[in-house]
């Protein structure tokens with residue numbers, strides 16, 4: 001674990017904690033989609049959350065597996081759904097953004113373990129595709145998530161956004177007007 005990640009964990013474990021950067025699951029997703037997008041979001045640059053994709057994702061999330069999961073808000077950072085089996089579930093509308101979704105769920109598992117000493121496995125679910133994937137923390141995925149946390153701290157702490165670089169998802173990005181005006 002790098003010094004910056006260890007400092008972040010230590011700050012989160014303090015009873016009266018308020019770390020300089022509050023990392024959320026959405027920030028982990030953004031980091032793996034576009035670091036420039038993460039930087040905009042970290043500066044509270046507002047976006048229109050009424051867009052169709054977000055509404056659809058929320059509806060699928062809210063209406064799937066309702067009877068078999070319970071939701072918990074942890075530390076104002078993460079919203080967790082826990083299945084009857086005890087696994088942590090993350091529901092996504094499609095597997096098009098598979099890596100960001102997996103990293104978000106891994107961050108939840110890592111946060112629970114490092115900050116609250118709770119060991120859990122995860123289930124990534126795509127109800128519209130009738131598909132599920134088991135996700136767990138091991139040596140490899142722990143290294144991936146710690147590199148992600150370090151990368152988020154670096155990105156958010158920078159004075160300027162990462163350089164503009166055209167990506168396949170720029171056309172559907174909520175920040176495209178800022179990037180490409």
Ligand code: SF4
Nearest residue numbers: 034037170173176179
């Ligand atoms: S428009 Fe493209 S480069 Fe700009 S924030 Fe969105 S994904 Fe990133």
